[in-house]
Amino acid sequence: xxxxxxxxxxxxxxxxxxxxxxxxxxxxxxxxxxxxxxxxxxxxxxxxxxxxxxxxxxxxxxxxxxxxxxxxxxxxxxxxxxxxxxxxxxxxxxxxxxxxxxxxxxxxxxxxxxxxxxxxxxxxxxxxxxxxxxxxxxxxxxxxxxxxxx
Numbered sequence: 282x283x284x285x286x287x288x289x290x291x292x293x294x295x296x297x298x299x300x301x302x303x304x305x306x307x308x309x310x311x312x313x314x315x316x317x318x319x320x321x322x323x324x325x326x327x328x329x330x331x332x333x334x335x336x337x338x339x340x341x342x343x344x345x346x347x348x349x350x351x352x353x354x355x356x357x358x359x360x361x362x363x364x365x366x367x368x369x370x371x372x373x374x375x376x377x378x379x380x381x382x383x384x385x386x387x388x389x390x391x392x393x394x395x396x397x398x399x400x401x402x403x404x405x406x407x408x409x410x411x412x413x414x415x416x417x418x419x420x421x422x423x424x425x426x427x428x429x430x431x
Contacts, residue, residue: 322342328348340360343364350371358380362381363381365386372387372395393412400421401420
């Protein structure tokens, strides 16, 4: 069985994640929560949030809707975005080193100049995604049953 992800499969994965549509947070609230030690931001609706330049290292955004978000130049090292929707987001210059982007939707995301070293991109949906100048050294993805490392 192939591990290639189709747009319809991504849509189904996003539908299956339990995004709490009533639990919306602003960028200011997320930063305040993070400053107080909170690292669990799973299953939130953060569509369009502006966290440009923020340090959110080791945070968990699994299943979170971050579509149309601005995470440009954010420090997101060792963070988890499993099954998250980052479509149409500005991720330019962000640092995702050692992060888990397994099954993340990165369609139409801007990833130019992004640090993706040693990230897990297994089964990530990357249609129309710009990687110009991105550092993918050590990043992992999968084609069929074969793990591929950059």
